Amino acid sequence: MxxxxxxxxxxxxxxxxxxxxxxWAWLWHTESGAExxxxxxxxxxxxxxxxxxxxxxSGTLRRGLDLRDVAYRDExxxxxxxxxxxxxxxxxxxxxLTVRRLHLDEISLDIVEGEPKDAGESSTWPDxxxxxxxxxxxxxxxxGAEVRRGEVVFxxxxxxxxxxxxxxxxxxxxxxxxxxxxxxxxxxxxxxxPYPLQSEVRVTxxxxx
Numbered sequence: 592m593x594x595x596x597x598x599x600x601x602x603x604x605x606x607x608x609x610x611x612x613x614x615w616a617w618l619w620h621t622e623s624g625a626e627x628x629x630x631x632x633x634x635x636x637x638x639x640x641x642x643x644x645x646x647x648x649s650g651t652l653r654r655g656l657d658l659r660d661v662a663y664r665d666e667x668x669x670x671x672x673x674x675x676x677x678x679x680x681x682x683x684x685x686x687x688l689t690v691r692r693l694h695l696d697e698i699s700l701d702i703v704e705g706e707p708k709d710a711g712e713s714s715t716w717p718d719x720x721x722x723x724x725x726x727x728x729x730x731x732x733x734x735g736a737e738v739r740r741g742e743v744v745f746x747x748x749x750x751x752x753x754x755x756x757x758x759x760x761x762x763x764x765x766x767x768x769x770x771x772x773x774x775x776x777x778x779x780x781x782x783x784x785p786y787p788l789q790s791e792v793r794v795t796x797x798x799x800x
Contacts, residue, residue, distance in 0.1 A: 618652065619651070619652050619653050620651055620652075620653050621651060622648075622649065622650065622651055624651070624652065625648060625650060625651050625652050625656060626648055628652065629646070629648050629656075632644065633645070636663075641665060641666070642663060642664060642665035643662070643663070643664050643665075644662070644663050645660075645661070645662050646658040646659065646660060646661040646662070646675070647659040647660055652679060655676065655677060655678040655692075656675075656676070656677040656678075656679075657674070657675075657676055658672075658674065658675040658676075658677065659673070659674055660673065661673075661674075661675050666703065667702070667703055668700060668701065668702055668703060669699075669700075669701040669703065670698065670699070670700050670701075671698070671699050671701075672695045672696060672697060672698040672699075673696050673697040673698075674694075674695070674696040674697070675693065675694065675695050675696075676692065676693070676694040677690065677692070677693050678690070678691040678692040678693075679691065685725075686724050687724055687725040687726070687727060688724060688725070688726045688727070689726075689727045689728075689729065690726065690727065690728040690729065690730075690731075691729050691730065692729070692730045692732075693728060693730070693731050693732070694732045694733075694734075695731075695732070695733045695734070695736075696734050696735060697734070697735045697736075698733055698735070698736045698737075699736070699737050699738075699739065700736070700737070700738045700739065701739045701740075702738070702739065702740040717784075718783065718784050719782060719783045719784065720760075720782045720783075720786075721757060721758045721782040721783060722756055722757055722782075724757070725755060725756070725757040726755070726756045726757065727754075727755050728752075728753055728754045728755070728756075729753055730751075730753060731750070731751070731752040731753060731754070732749075732750070732751055733747070733749060733750035733751075733752075734748075734749055735748070735749075736748075736749075736750060745769075746769055746770070747767060747768075747769045748768045748769045748770065749766070749767070749768050750764060750766070750767045750768075751764070751765050751766045751767075752764040752765060753765070756782070757782075758781070758782055758783070759779060759780065759781055759782055760778070760779070760780045760782055761778070761779050762776070762777070762778040762779075763776075763777050763778075764776035764777070764778075770798070771797065771798045771799075772794065772796065772797050772798075773794070773795050773796040774792060774793045774794040774795045774796070775792075775793045775795070776790065776791070776792050776793070777790065777791045778790040778791075
């Protein structure tokens with residue numbers, strides 16, 4: 592009797608392990624698994640920020656994702672990119688996500704100018720922008736970018752950077768270039784309100800318009 596119980600428990604354990612392994616293989620190695628993960632990420636963002644995140648996706652999490660017509664929108668900003676190439680890795684202990692490479696083409700950041708707030712009215716920013724697990728970005732490349740606020744447009748030709756986002760956001764821009772300006776930037780910010788920030792900018796070239 593005891594042997595039959597132990598055998599049944601062992602078979603159940605093996606079945607659960609095979610189920611988990613099969614689910615992980617499906618998530619990591621198939622395009623349908625990548626699409627499911629993308630939908631979960633978009634749903635989590637929508638729930639936490641009342642925002643939308645959309646894109647046309649191809650590829651797998653293991654080999655890399657190819658995202659077309661990427662768009663993120665909330666009440667403060669609209670971010671669009673014609674294409675994003677993403678390569679990621681996951682570490683179980685300690686749990687973290689590594690972005691091995693993120694390449695963005697023709698990205699636009701449009702800052703929405705809302706109505707002025709009355710004195711004492713609460714900010715639309717959340718109490719925290721900290722991520723539930725560390726995200727390490729080894730290589731970030733941007734080709735063709737612009738920042739818009741109303742009628743003001745600031746074009747940026749290219750950006751090369753790396754960083755880390757968890758309880759803090761640490762960003763090192765090794766190079767940014769535009770027609771008038773080039774240089775580097777380092778930034779460190781607490782991701783909990785009121786978001787204290789330290790930054791350093793080095794300009795290596797500036798051409799008067």
